[in-house]
Amino acid sequence: VHSLDGLPKVTREPLYFNESKKLLSWARDIGHSLGKNKSTVDSAFYSALTAQKEDTHFTNQHSFPIKILLLGHRYTIEDPYLNMDLIKRLNAHNIGMITSGAVSEKQQNEQLQHFTKKPFWYDFRQAYSSAAYLTQHQQIDGIIYLTSFGCGMDAIIIEVIKEDIHQLPLLVVKLDEHTGDAGLDTRLEAFSDMLERRLS
Incomplete structure (x- = not known):
């Protein structure tokens, strides 16, 4: 009909x-x-x-002095409208970003060996294992997790990353109807300052 x-x-x-x-x-x-x-x-x-x-959307990110792993659902990472042009905002703070796509499936699977059972969710496996691999190989200076939901799978992934990968700063950015430009800029600026202090 x-x-x-x-x-x-x-x-x-x-x-x-x-x-x-x-x-x-x-x-x-x-x-x-x-x-x-x-x-x-x-x-x-x-x-x-x-x-x-x-x-080539993400290929020009390697020239920045600070690098972060940007995690979240692909639609939030890749859609500049949904993520409020987050990548441009990061670049303005001299931060380049890497996504979980930079880590091969073989490398990801190696990071999941310590689990008693392989995690069920694909997004969980990809986010956790890429964060673990890139941290272990010192290829990133921090992690930003983009989420649109306060519950569900994102909440679990974030907590496991906080627990297991505590060596690096983690910023969780929740994108919803209350997220504004000024608030996002303030949080990114503070995160950038912290990363710069850690590296100096």
Whole structure:
């Protein structure tokens, strides 16, 4: 049922990001439901993959004297509207950032060996293990965790990182309707000053 005439059917196709063949199959199914032929969908699909591989959004962060690990859900890290242009704000304080994507799956798995059972949540495994690896190899000076929720998985990840990786300063930034520019700038400035003092 649509409120407007001429709209395509609502899709209910399951989406799998772990295998490119399944993802391509999903794209073709969606394209078909939108009235697009296979070659058009395939062309758009491979163009999108190429654009993703060539994305340089985070590659110019290594020249800054201070480096932090930026953790959180990808949509909060990569969307400048949601994160209030956090990366530009960090860069203005001479802070570059690294994400968990800088740590390979093999390196991440090595950091999970001490758990009696492998953590269930993918985001937990990625956040914790990248923080542990980069701290152990002295590649970061601090950690910022972006969260939009005060409960759920983020709360657990933050507490485990606080408990296990206490060598480095950790700043938790909660993004919600109460987060304002002035408050965020003040917290980032204080965090930056602390990191500079630790490194001097």
